[in-house]
Amino acid sequence: MAVKPEEMVEIAKKFIGLETQLTPSDYPVEYEPIRRWCQMVDDDNPLFINPAYAKKTKHGEVVCPPFALSIFGGPSPGYFPPPPPADNVLSGIPTTPGSSVLFLGSDWEFYKTVKVGDHLSVKSRLADYYLKGVRFDPKARWVRIERIYYNQKGEKVAVNSMHHALRRSPEEVKEAGDA
Amino acid sequence: MTLRKQLYWDDVAEGQELPTSYTMPITWTTIAHSVSGTRDFNLQHHDPDFCQKMGYEHPFVMLNFYQGLLGRLISDWIGEGGFLSKFHMEMRKMNMLYDVMTMKGKVTRKYVQGLDHLVDVDIWIENDKQGLTNPGNCTVVLPIKD
Numbered sequence: 001m002a003v004k005p006e007e008m009v010e011i012a013k014k015f016i017g018l019e020t021q022l023t024p025s026d027y028p029v030e031y032e033p034i035r036r037w038c039q040m041v042d043d044d045n046p047l048f049i050n051p052a053y054a055k056k057t058k059h060g061e062v063v064c065p066p067f068a069l070s071i072f073g074g075p076s077p078g079y080f081p082p083p084p085p086a087d088n089v090l091s092g093i094p095t096t097p098g099s100s101v102l103f104l105g106s107d108w109e110f111y112k113t114v115k116v117g118d119h120l121s122v123k124s125r126l127a128d129y130y131l132k133g134v135r136f137d138p139k140a141r142w143v144r145i146e147r148i149y150y151n152q153k154g155e156k157v158a159v160n161s162m163h164h165a166l167r168r169s170p171e172e173v174k175e176a177g178d179a
Numbered sequence: 180m181t182l183r184k185q186l187y188w189d190d191v192a193e194g195q196e197l198p199t200s201y202t203m204p205i206t207w208t209t210i211a212h213s214v215s216g217t218r219d220f221n222l223q224h225h226d227p228d229f230c231q232k233m234g235y236e237h238p239f240v241m242l243n244f245y246q247g248l249l250g251r252l253i254s255d256w257i258g259e260g261g262f263l264s265k266f267h268m269e270m271r272k273m274n275m276l277y278d279v280m281t282m283k284g285k286v287t288r289k290y291v292q293g294l295d296h297l298v299d300v301d302i303w304i305e306n307d308k309q310g311l312t313n314p315g316n317c318t319v320v321l322p323i324k325d
Contacts, residue, residue, distance in 0.1 A: 033218075040216030041247040042203065046180045047259055053180075057259060065254065066263050067246035071218050079218070100223060100233055103242035108266040136234050162242070169233055 004176070005131055005139040012093050012129035012141075019125045020088040022150065028119040029064050029072050037068045051116075064114040069149055069158055072114075073122040090126055102134065104142070104163040112157040119152040127161065137167040139178050185258035188289070188296035188321035197284035197300070199255035203248065204279045210238055217243035237276035245270065245313050249302050252282045253317060260322040264297070268315035272306075279307040287316070295320050 003011075031051065038048050046053040047063050054062040064072070075083045085091065114120070128144040142165050149158040173179050203209065214225050219241045222229035230238050245268060253263055274280050281304070288299040297318055304313035 036212075037216045037247060040212040040244065041251045043247075043251045043254075044180045045183060045251075045254060047183075050180060059259070065247070065250050066266075067243060067250045070243055070246075071216075079220070101221065103270055105267070105269040106242060106246060107268075108263075110263055110265075113262070 005141055005178075008093075008141060009129060009131050012126070012143075015090055015093055015126045016129060017125065017127075018089040020090055020123050022121045022123045023074065024119060024121040025072050025074055027072070029114055029116050031062060031116055033071055034062060034064055034068055034116070037065060037071065059113060059115060061115040061117060064116070064118070066108070066110055066158070069114055069120065070147075070160065072120050073147060073149055090124065093126075093129075100167050100169065102140075102165045102167060104165060106163070107161040108158060110158045112151065112155055114149075114151065114157055120157070121150045121152075123148050123150075132165070134165055134167055136170055137173050137178075139173075140165045140167040183255055183258045185260050186256060186321060187324050188298065189324045191286055191289050191298050191321065193286050193289050195286045197252060197256050197286075197302075199252055200281065200283045201252070202279060202281045205240060205274060205276050207276070210240070210276060213240050213244040216247065217241055219243060235273075235275070239273040239275045242270065245274075245304060248280065248282050248304060249313075249315065249317075252284055252302060253300075253319065256284070257319050257321060262320040263317060264320050265318040266315065267317070268302075268313055270313055272309050272312040274304070274306050274312055278309075280304050280312075281306070296323050297321075 035049050047057060048065055051062050125146045127146050130142050131139055132142045134140040144161060144163045147160045151157050210225055223233060224241050225238050227238060249268060284300050284302040286298055287301050290297055297320055299318050302315045302317055303311060305311050
């Protein structure tokens, strides 16, 4: 039987403040993912997409657009090949079947410029976890997770605090008697 | 490709609107680009059948896409010598397939802190159907003129 949202919140609260180990990304910061990031927002800034130009600037290499750090910080949903199940201090938090993630907001602090060739490592920290209704689920779980990015020199380059809600489908809400 | 003009702290005025505002419609191609660029393969961002099942009219764009859009607004404005220091964004309403988004910004404060010359900016995304969808703000560090 699925864990009820109220029970999940009580379990998850015990994990608040815990940090995962610092984990290196599978790949270094590369040209092609940055190019696709820029294509997505129609950004033709040569500092991001033209290696010959970027090498002549004070940066000496193609710069990673600030928010593209997230694509070099580890697997994302649907990543191929699927990563093994998480084995860290936060992996004990239970999940509910069919959960859908709704991102609510994001905060960043940047400390260093990241360039092609850098190799990022990331650790995560559960900052908050509580119950609050959304349009389709009166018992959605709201979560704030911080991700701390380091470069290959061990320098902290950025901290991202993401706020999201985990919600069930209308059928799952009805089935649980929470409609 | 277009070189970005360098912005200097000296030339910024409180209350000024960012000249790098731009508009982007969300078409199926935009949806494809957003999945390609963000590597976010969550079904609600590209699968219309899944969206219907979950109660959404259309696929909607994701956090990293919004951040990319606002990131471009900022980096186009500050030039290569500027540095984005802090960023905050809320996702209050969804931007879905067939919406048209516009990214905008306005300078709220200009000040010096230590050796840094800083500017605070309100930034946001609005769409053609719902108005303001993603309010936010940021702080940038800018070079000064010799």
